[in-house]
Amino acid sequence: MAAYAELKKRFAQISAIEGASSMLSWDAETFMPKGSSDVRGEQLAALAAVAHEKYTAPDLGDLIAQAKEEKLEGWDAANLKEMERIYLHANAVPNDLVHALSKAQSETTHVWQQARPENDFDSFAAKLKPLLVLVRQAADAKAEALGLSAYDAQLDTFDPGMRTTKVDHYFDELGAFLPDFLNEVIEFQSTHRQVKPLDGETPVGAQEALGRRFMEALGFDFNHGRIDVSAHPFCGGVPGDVRLTTRYNEKAFSTSLYGVLHETGHAMYEIGLPADWRGQPVGQARGMSMHESQSLFLDMQLCRSDAFLAFALPKVREAFGVSGDSWEMENFKRSILRVKRGLIRVDADEVTYPLHVMLRYRIEKALLSGDLQVADLPGYWDDEMEKNIGVRPDCVGNGCMQDIHWSGGALGYFPTYTIGAMTASQLFQALQAQMPSWDDEVRAGDFAGVFKWLRSNVHHRASSVSMDDMVSDATGSVLDVEVFKQHLRTRYLSA
DSSP states (O other): OHHHHHHHHHHHHHHHHHHHHHHHHHHHHHTSOGGGHHHHHHHHHHHHHHHHHHHTOTTHHHHHHHHHTTOOOHHHHHHHHHHHHHHHHHHTSOHHHHHHHHHHHHHHHHHHHHHHHHTOHHHHHHHHHHHHHHHHHHHHHHHHHHTOOHHHHHHHHHSTTOOHHHHHHHHHHHHHHHHHHHHHHHHHHHHHOOOOOOOSOOOHHHHHHHHHHHHHHHTOOGGGEEEEEOSSOOEEEETTEEEEEEOOOTTOHHHHHHHHHHHHHHHHHHHHSOGGGTTSGGGSOSHHHHHHHHHHIIIIIGGGSHHHHHHHHHHHHHHHTOOSGGGSHHHHHHHHTOOOOOSOGGGOOTTTHHHHHHHHHHHHHHHHHTSSOGGGHHHHHHHHHHHHTSOOOSSGGGTTTSOSTGGGTOTTOTHHHHHHHHHHHHHHHHHHHHOTTHHHHHHTTOOHHHHHHHHHHTGGGTTSSOHHHHHHHHHSSOOOHHHHHHHHHHHHHOO
16 A cells, blocks of 8 residues: 555645644734734745645645555545545645735734724725735635635635535524524513623633633643633644633623633544544544534533533632622523623624624625625625624724634635534534433533543544534434524523
8 A cells, every 4th residue: 555655644744734834823823923924924825835735746646546546444545535635625726826825814814913903994904805816716726626616615625515505504594593583582581581790800810710720620631732812712733732712801701711611622622633643634623613513512502501500600709709699500600691782703692603603604705706895894794783683893893803714814614603503502412312421420520421422423533424424423313403493492592
């Protein structure tokens, strides 16, 4: 199996290069001096070009064809399939475009970091426009090579096999359900679940210590990862060295805490991938919808359950030195599960979150096609927010500039959040049915059983099967919007 052995060697080298790039990107978001962005942009562009050159080596296609004759089985066969998929994507895009795109992504992200807090849309737009031109060129090249639409080519980059027809099916069902449901939940909570403000101070230092305490309880290994602060929370690094970030808000500790829990879900997925297949395509996470399902499994499912809140509340009280009626379990739970119309996606509750995502889905499709111009983005965004969620941004920093994704050229990523939310709900339902002891274990702060189940059904399978098959194998059915809708009804409208 000489051809396949050579392919494994080459893909391991590319993985190491891309891992180094990930670390440089993490540093750019956390500790890099502000004046170093140009240097970092050149470094990231150079690494992207080197990796791309290896993907497009003249003999790589021949090696893949030869390896197909070697009659591989099991994980090796799945690995070769992933190699070919990545090879086809990479070879669709010229190397000079890869270099230019990487540099533009780095530059635009740096400008976004500075411009968002200053509500400086003009500076951001000046970089976003040429970046979009490059993104369109790459999407069109992939579309032609893969026989897809440009947006489907972008979707496939982040979520192999995902198509707009499937996304539209999910979003049409949710779009018909959520607006009236949101009104119903807000009315129900105002009548039956009034909340007392959580009194007391929640300083950043205490929030940081509390977040680390929960990360350790969940099983995060600080010998192979760390958490820091960035303008936009994210999880990066590599499986053996996972880097998380969050941001803190002294007036709303729960948004920071659940941001930590969300990113910890991403991290635990990376940590749980099979070590024997590290550095190989089949050993990678199964796309970003599955990745988001793992973050939302913690954030929205497990860590908002009665069992977790019972475990967490004493530790929250201790961390902040608080007590009193507002910190009793029922009020604490009502506070965590409060549904309200808000401007910021990452702070959104489980009911309004898909509405935020669907807005971005519509917009990024229009930006990619050219139907929406960058200059018209703020006004269009504000109108659509008011129409679909019932609030109007007070500034562009809380509107169309709030997310980092487009500054990094990541058009096609946003649908994965809501598909991930649906998947998380279905996985959690399956866990509850298959592992009756989960509730008692979580109340006692024992998460080993939950993660054993996740690793068996998701993490350890990596990219060896499709996401559809993984969900079906774990839950007994394909992804079903009705499961998510019923979860929302049960959680937010039960007396």
